[in-house]
Amino acid sequence: MKTKxxxxxxxxxxxxxxNDHEKKKKTKTEPNVVHTPEIERPEFNKDSAYTYIQQxxxxxxxxxxxxxxxxxxxxxxxxxxSFGWIANIQEGKxxxxxxxxxxxxxIIGEYKPEKTKRVLLFAHxxxxxxxxxxxxxxxxxxxxxxxxxxxxxxxxxxxxxxxIHKPEIGVDIIFFDAEDYGQPSSGMVIENNSETWCLGSQxxxxxxxxxxxxxxxxxxxxxxxxxxxxxxxxxxxxxxAPQILQKVWSNAKQLGYGNYFVSKETYFVGVDDHKxxxxxxxxxxxxxxxxxxxxxxxxxxxxxxxxxxxxxxxxTIGAVGETLLFTLYSEQ
Ligand code: AHN
Ligand code: ZN
Numbered sequence: 538m539k540t541k542x543x544x545x546x547x548x549x550x551x552x553x554x555x556n557d558h559e560k561k562k563k564t565k566t567e568p569n570v571v572h573t574p575e576i577e578r579p580e581f582n583k584d585s586a587y588t589y590i591q592q593x594x595x596x597x598x599x600x601x602x603x604x605x606x607x608x609x610x611x612x613x614x615x616x617x618x619s620f621g622w623i624a625n626i627q628e629g630k631x632x633x634x635x636x637x638x639x640x641x642x643x644i645i646g647e648y649k650p651e652k653t654k655r656v657l658l659f660a661h662x663x664x665x666x667x668x669x670x671x672x673x674x675x676x677x678x679x680x681x682x683x684x685x686x687x688x689x690x691x692x693x694x695x696x697x698x699x700x701i702h703k704p705e706i707g708v709d710i711i712f713f714d715a716e717d718y719g720q721p722s723s724g725m726v727i728e729n730n731s732e733t734w735c736l737g738s739q740x741x742x743x744x745x746x747x748x749x750x751x752x753x754x755x756x757x758x759x760x761x762x763x764x765x766x767x768x769x770x771x772x773x774x775x776x777x778a779p780q781i782l783q784k785v786w787s788n789a790k791q792l793g794y795g796n797y798f799v800s801k802e803t804y805f806v807g808v809d810d811h812k813x814x815x816x817x818x819x820x821x822x823x824x825x826x827x828x829x830x831x832x833x834x835x836x837x838x839x840x841x842x843x844x845x846x847x848x849x850x851x852x853t854i855g856a857v858g859e860t861l862l863f864t865l866y867s868e869q
Contacts, residue, residue: 589690603666629643665684786798
């Protein structure tokens, strides 16, 4: 009888331990649950952004002085204007590394220009006039679905959402021209010819659309559309605007996008539009740009004919767009 009671007690204890173990397992998984932060903000429509990327690519390669370039410039200006934004094309002359005189077209959109609290969002809209990283048809221009159209498509959708769900802060969106007319090189980081790149942002930084133009900070999107993108703390951004990197990456993590936004410093961008917005215009700006984990360089389709719609991934576009909207609507 006594032994039976002991056996029974042991069984009961075992059962209690097992139950306790189950409970622990449950609480252990709790931190992985994403508690979407309660900031009132619109939902980013990634299908809409995808369509804006497709529409740009449908014009064909878009580089200064070609026909598709002129058509796409007015398409972008009209799109922004159709959302009720003040939209203008800033034109200027510039000279390329191979001594061509080009007409630059920067597309500038303004939302609530009277506000002093402002954020500047930017991306380049031109595509590279050659495929110098490819091993065939290297002299032929590329479509630039990722390198060009991806950032612009996301920002058009951000502009559309802002026009519907009007935030209290001011926002400017600039689509810079001629970022990708830089001198071809075998190396990836080229310090001495960095001025041959980013001709549109250099022009704007020296000739702002308003002489006293100011923004609290700037965010550049470059090559933001590939599947499983990996956005690190790129070194120019870390140098000029570490606090903005912290803010945006922390926002992305709160939304559950820590798989895309990784707080690790990387040195692989020699030059990009934010360099001139930081150095000439003095606006602390960051670059959201994909860093390839395997090559330590840009996306494998970079400056090749593979940079087409096949590279574009809706989940990545959604992660970037939601992070931007969350950042903007947290500012009020
Ligand atoms: C270099 O660092 C040489 N280029 C980065 C800028 C770039 C080109 N972004 C897109 N295309
Ligand atoms: Zn490029």
